[in-house]
Amino acid sequence: MNGSGTPDLDGPRDVIIRVATGLFGERGFPATSMRDIAREVGMLAGSLYAHIDGKETLLLEIIESGIAEYISEATAALAGMEDNEERLRALIRAHLDVVARGPRTTKIVFHQWRYLGEENQAVVRKRRDEYEEIFVEVVEAGVNDGSFAADLDVRITVRSILGALNWTPEWLRFDGADPIDVVARQLADTLVLGLSRR
Structure with a gap:
């Protein structure tokens, strides 16, 4: 049962992942122990291993799932769009x-993946590269059709945009006066301005 008295439809693994996401996001991966996760879930630490084989596995699953969500949203945002400046703005939004x-x-997806072992880091790099390539394709197309400056270094441009976007959780106020669509438009104006033809 959850706090409202209705059945909790999440299985134990879903609850563990949700709790781990909260703790990793708040405290960071190194400062969170399996005992901490177990305490929040409401089970003995040893019982966690019936559902997950370790803390790094939790981190990897959270990161892979997170990147998949970004890729899915980016792909959906581009559906039916042709203007490359508007496509880039849609990706930012x-x-x-x-x-x-x-x-x-x-914060976990883009800043804590370095705590993974080398083999799992390689998995994450591959998925991050897939996401980056969506932006690269749009910026390259914009350079080719004259929407963006011909002398842009596409890879540096894309990584600069993604670097700015990946830090937004550090300063963006989701309960602030400006709704997300206003902030997204203002941020897109700032980031896209530097790509204009010179």
């Missing part, structure tokens, strides 16, 4: 929409 739904998850 889609990214912020995901951040707004889960700022703690974003």
